[in-house]
Amino acid sequence: MAFCTGCSLLCDDIEVDFEGGKIGRTMNLCRKGRGHYDSLCVDRLAPTVDGSEVGIDDAVSKAAEVLAGAENLLLFGWGNSTLAAQKVGVEMAKKLGCVIDDPSSYSQGLITETILKGELPTCTFDDVRNFADVSIYWGDDPSSSHPRHLSRFSYFPRGEKRQRGYEEDREAIVIDVRKSPTAEIAADGFFKIPPGGDGDFMGALMATLGGKIPKVEDKKKMLNLGTKLRKSKFGVIFTGLGLAHSVKGELDEFVSLVGKLNELTRFSVIPSLGDYNTRGFNQTLFDETGHVDRVSFKDGVNHGPEFGIAKYLDACDAVMVVGSDPAAVLPASLARKLAKIPMVAVNSHRTFTTDAAKVTVPIAVAGLEAGGSALRTDGVKVEFDAVVKSDYLPDVEVIERIMEAV
Amino acid sequence: MVSVMEIYQLLPKTNCKKCGLPTCMAFAVGLLGREKTIEDCTPLVEEPKYEKKLEGLRELLAPILSADATETGMIIHTEKCYGCGNCVVACPVNVANDPKGTAIGRGPVSGKAILIVEDGVVKCVNVDQCRRFGPEKVLCSACIVTCPSKAIEFI
Amino acid sequence: MAGAKEVTVVTYRGIFQEVEEALGMYSDGYRDQSAIVSLDGGDIKELGVEDGQPVILETGSGKVVVAAKLSEDPHPGLAFMPSSPWSAQLVSGEVEESGFLDLKSFMAKVSLSPAKEAVTSIEEIAERIKAP
Numbered sequence: 001m002a003f004c005t006g007c008s009l010l011c012d013d014i015e016v017d018f019e020g021g022k023i024g025r026t027m028n029l030c031r032k033g034r035g036h037y038d039s040l041c042v043d044r045l046a047p048t049v050d051g052s053e054v055g056i057d058d059a060v061s062k063a064a065e066v067l068a069g070a071e072n073l074l075l076f077g078w079g080n081s082t083l084a085a086q087k088v089g090v091e092m093a094k095k096l097g098c099v100i101d102d103p104s105s106y107s108q109g110l111i112t113e114t115i116l117k118g119e120l121p122t123c124t125f126d127d128v129r130n131f132a133d134v135s136i137y138w139g140d141d142p143s144s145s146h147p148r149h150l151s152r153f154s155y156f157p158r159g160e161k162r163q164r165g166y167e168e169d170r171e172a173i174v175i176d177v178r179k180s181p182t183a184e185i186a187a188d189g190f191f192k193i194p195p196g197g198d199g200d201f202m203g204a205l206m207a208t209l210g211g212k213i214p215k216v217e218d219k220k221k222m223l224n225l226g227t228k229l230r231k232s233k234f235g236v237i238f239t240g241l242g243l244a245h246s247v248k249g250e251l252d253e254f255v256s257l258v259g260k261l262n263e264l265t266r267f268s269v270i271p272s273l274g275d276y277n278t279r280g281f282n283q284t285l286f287d288e289t290g291h292v293d294r295v296s297f298k299d300g301v302n303h304g305p306e307f308g309i310a311k312y313l314d315a316c317d318a319v320m321v322v323g324s325d326p327a328a329v330l331p332a333s334l335a336r337k338l339a340k341i342p343m344v345a346v347n348s349h350r351t352f353t354t355d356a357a358k359v360t361v362p363i364a365v366a367g368l369e370a371g372g373s374a375l376r377t378d379g380v381k382v383e384f385d386a387v388v389k390s391d392y393l394p395d396v397e398v399i400e401r402i403m404e405a406v
Numbered sequence: 407m408v409s410v411m412e413i414y415q416l417l418p419k420t421n422c423k424k425c426g427l428p429t430c431m432a433f434a435v436g437l438l439g440r441e442k443t444i445e446d447c448t449p450l451v452e453e454p455k456y457e458k459k460l461e462g463l464r465e466l467l468a469p470i471l472s473a474d475a476t477e478t479g480m481i482i483h484t485e486k487c488y489g490c491g492n493c494v495v496a497c498p499v500n501v502a503n504d505p506k507g508t509a510i511g512r513g514p515v516s517g518k519a520i521l522i523v524e525d526g527v528v529k530c531v532n533v534d535q536c537r538r539f540g541p542e543k544v545l546c547s548a549c550i551v552t553c554p555s556k557a558i559e560f561i
Numbered sequence: 562m563a564g565a566k567e568v569t570v571v572t573y574r575g576i577f578q579e580v581e582e583a584l585g586m587y588s589d590g591y592r593d594q595s596a597i598v599s600l601d602g603g604d605i606k607e608l609g610v611e612d613g614q615p616v617i618l619e620t621g622s623g624k625v626v627v628a629a630k631l632s633e634d635p636h637p638g639l640a641f642m643p644s645s646p647w648s649a650q651l652v653s654g655e656v657e658e659s660g661f662l663d664l665k666s667f668m669a670k671v672s673l674s675p676a677k678e679a680v681t682s683i684e685e686i687a688e689r690i691k692a693p
Contacts, residue, residue: 006583013513026525028513030489034526035580043585106662129511143554144576147490148511156495156552157511166496166552177571178641179634181554185492195571195639195666245665248657294660305660327690328586328646331664332623333654335690352586352646356691421589428613431590488576 003384005276005367006036008377030147043350045362063344063359064405070318073098077324079275082372084396086284092403104293105308108244113292123268125378130159134235136173139242141180198246235267277374313337320344328352364392416463439485478538479560486557487527493549494521565672572644595645596627601637619670623650625681
């Protein structure tokens with residue numbers, strides 16, 4: 001059995017044959033996972049300095065040189081890193097007294113932090129499979145981003161208290177601006193909202209649950225939803241980027257809604273996080289500092305928007321990006337800023353970011369070429385072994401070597 | 407199972423659009439999904455320099471083209487399939503035959519599952535077990551309505 | 562004005578785009594899955610655009626040419642675009658007071674490409690990012 005680090009579900013029932021270094025037949029691996037496996041032989045990163053290929057040792061020492069010379073250093077990425085590498089990364093940020101951040105700062109960091117603080121109730125996917133009778137996908141399209149979400153955990157499987165299948169035993173509700181592939185499956189359970197309309201929807205649902213008539217166009221549909229939620233025994237809300245971006249860093253109303261639902265029945269929240277180990281990084285940094293992202297170790301522990309990559313690019317004079325591709329994701333003006341800062345990029349593959357880096361250091365693909373552990377998006381720890389031999393170094397070894405050399 | 411990449415390797419890779427599709431990759435997907443035929447690629451069939459590729463492609467696709475839709479009339483449009491396994495887990499036959507595997511959301515463990523995910527896409531095996539098979543067939547649609555991309559249909 | 566329209570663009574991620582990304586960002590497949598914008602049937606008609614034809618998307622932050630796609634479902638005034646280096650050209654780098662960076666939706670002008678410009682290539686975007 002092999003593991004898949006293609007998304008944060010970390011599927012653990014994969015069968016794979018290797019045919020001369022290439023991926024042969026795979027079983028149980030979804031299409032996205034298959035792409036992840038096939039990428040093993042595509043666009044692999046070479047160790048480079050200023051665009052010229054060098055040996056790995058030279059790349060590591062040059063990387064250390066870039067980092068050591070910096071006054072305001074940013075360590076960014078970490079969602080596609082093993083727990084061990086993340087731990088060393090946080091250690092390094094502490095040691096060097098610099099800023100550490102991850103893509104959570106412009107995605108679901110706030111939701112995850114609220115969960116870790118215990119202000120939003122959560123549960124594991126195994127609880128979902130065994131007990132949940134309502135799954136709400138809010139600004140979240142796991143069919144596209146986490147393809148086996150519905151089949152392994154949240155809608156289709158049989159579980160301890162869910163023996164009769166999805167038609168009788170479970171409800172799927174989708175709240176989204178777009179009729180996504182997940183919304184196609186939910187059929188009548190799809191609530192289409194306008195962009196930025198999540199707050200209004202929360203208000204209307206809150207009113208409905210409070211026994212008032214909601215101020216929405218389709219009152220009957222909303223009242224039906226209220227009844228369904230009130231009657232449910234165990235509901236779960238899966239959050240996605242759509243919700244995170246719509247509430248723009250203001251989670252109070254959502255927390256109140258989940259609180260209200262918990263007065264009536266039992267409801268949990270699980271975020272659908274992007275990279276395979278985003279949850280791991282958030283937890284690792286949280287354990288150390290009480291925050292999931294945007295932390296500066298310059299004078300003790302400081303946290304705030306000024307330490308998020310979007311703002312800190314103005315202040316920083318060197319960056320190390322590990323297993324992430326901010327140059328492809330950030331708004332062009334910020335990507336241009338990033339590209340002008342002396343950068344070390346650690347990645348298994350060539351990306352927009354590695355192309356803009358001064359120094360690139362290749363690593364093994366975790367779960368295939370290197371073992372390690374990670375936290376699934378519901379917070380459950382998953383450990384995996386390497387399934388194929390490789391000359392690439394595991395990420396933790398590379399980060400450790402860079403840290404030692406600095 | 408033939409992959410899109412294997413087919414693509416045997417195409418002219420000129421993206422000439424003569425088949426009506428924008429790229430040779432798209433045509434490869436069309437061939438695999440049986441929405442296009444080899445003959446739709448006129449350069450491949452007509453230009454002698456592609457003779458070897460044409461021969462290889464015919465050989466590669468022979469098993470696909472001869473096997474018609476499975477005997478239940480099920481057609482899987484693999485080019486649309488996400489490999490999510492919703493149909494695999496929702497299929498009532500899989501639930502009955504494979505209670506410790508597909509029924510609880512995992513890969514099959516019994517060898518008796520009729521829908522499985524192989525090479526990233528769904529595949530129908532043991533077709534005689536499908537509820538739509540045989541004289542006492544039922545018009546079950548569990549695998550159709552659970553699909554996020556309308557990749558399964560029955561003809 | 563005929564041939565141009567203001568729309569709210571909402572970004573999303575699609576599975577085939579992610580597969581192509583895994584298999585290499587500098588590929589035609591990745592461009593075909595990313596450099597697209599899904600438009601409402603009425604809007605696409607008003608613009609005089611055909612399904613698959615290149616259109617210009619423009620904001621205060623940047624401009625790209627992508628292929629228009631006709632949506633099955635109606636969503637007038639809204640457009641959906643995969644989040645990618647193409648959409649990143651259009652997103653403002655302004656950080657909100659809370660420190661939040663909204664990558665998910667923005668207003669854009671969509672118009673016909675008079676010179677029938679080709680879809681912006683990934684190489685060009687990479688150049689824009691690396692340009693001094």
